[in-house]
Amino acid sequence: MAHAVAGGATAICRCPHDPGRAALVSRPRHRLQVLASSIPTPAIEGQGVELSVTTRRGRVLPVLKDCSLRVPQGQLWMLLGPNGCGKSTLLKVLAGLLNRSYGTVYINRPCSYVFQNPDHQVVMPTVESDVAFGLGKLNLSLDEVRSRVSQSLASVGMLSYSQRPIQTLSGGQKQRVAIAGALAEASKMGVIKAVRNSVAAGGEVSALWVTHRLEELRYADGAIYMEDGRTIIQGDVSTISRYIKKKQARYFGHFEL
Numbered sequence: 001m002a003h004a005v006a007g008g009a010t011a012i013c014r015c016p017h018d019p020g021r022a023a024l025v026s027r028p029r030h031r032l033q034v035l036a037s038s039i040p041t042p043a044i045e046g047q048g049v050e051l052s053v054t055t056r057r058g059r060v061l062p063v064l065k066d067c068s069l070r071v072p073q074g075q076l077w078m079l080l081g082p083n084g085c086g087k088s089t090l091l092k093v094l095a096g097l098l099n100r101s102y103g104t105v106y107i108n109r110p111c112s113y114v115f116q117n118p119d120h121q122v123v124m125p126t127v128e129s130d131v132a133f134g135l136g137k138l139n140l141s142l143d144e145v146r147s148r149v150s151q152s153l154a155s156v157g158m159l160s161y162s163q164r165p166i167q168t169l170s171g172g173q174k175q176r177v178a179i180a181g182a183l184a185e186a187s188k189m190g191v192i193k194a195v196r197n198s199v200a201a202g203g204e205v206s207a208l209w210v211t212h213r214l215e216e217l218r219y220a221d222g223a224i225y226m227e228d229g230r231t232i233i234q235g236d237v238s239t240i241s242r243y244i245k246k247k248q249a250r251y252f253g254h255f256e257l
């Protein structure tokens with residue numbers, strides 16, 4: 001289940017429209033330590049992040065080679081790039097689920113992650129108990145727990161499934177339950193608004209959303225494009241959109257006879 005606490009949270013969630021994707025959502029709680037320019041204040045920041053893994057055969061494989069990004073507070077940013085370029089790995093590093101080899105990461109804590117495989121995410125027997133699971137550490141009243149669970153389930157269209165055993169759900173439904181869990185933990189309405197509207201209400205919620213879908217860019221304040229373990233370009237949506245379309249055009253043009 002996701003790891004987040006009340007009062008301020010960071011959550012990583014899979015994009016509900018694209019089951020293979022994940023997103024990082026953060027809600028500020030502590031004053032952020034800012035690396036460079038402090039305007040606008042970053043909610044999520046990575047500088048020169050590298051990560052290598054050692055394969056079973058003992059080969060050291062660089063997965064993240066040089067990743068830098070900055071998501072301003074109160075904004076939704078998208079992380080895009082080809083399959084296997086390192087998007088999920090970068091998110092896991094930002095969430096503290098993987099240790100980077102080099103570089104610096106600043107991010108609001110605490111943090112929550114929705115796994116790519118929903119079977120790794122849901123841990124309790126019923127939908128309702130699973131979504132409530134992560135709230136146990138928050139010292140909430142029973143009414144508050146119930147309210148958060150219903151709101152987050154409603155937000156992902158799963159309220160009518162509250163009492164259903166998890167194992168009877170489809171993969172997509174499990175994913176929605178996993179996202180509801182992260183939403184319930186992260187805040188009452190703020191993150192729900194962030195997920196629904198892609199923009200945080202009152203500048204409190206920030207999100208980094210991993211996707212392959214260019215059409216989702218319209219919900220974003222900005223985007224970062226990655227390739228082969230590196231962040232290549234970060235900027236406003238139209239710039240990144242143009243950049244990706246140009247790349248695609250070049251790629252397809254390559255095959256034109």
Ligand SMILES: Nc1ncnc2c1ncn2[C@@H]1O[C@H](COP(=O)(O)OP(=O)(O)OP(=O)(O)O)[C@@H](O)[C@H]1O
Pocket residue numbers: 020053054055061063081082083084085086087088089090
């Ligand atoms: N523990 C590991 N051992 C070996 N290779 C790994 C490991 N973790 C990640 N990789 C490799 O690193 C690359 C990046 O993986 P990652 O899942 O971050 O990519 P991605 O951009 O999210 O891909 P996709 O869009 O296809 O989901 C892939 O080639 C993956 O196989």
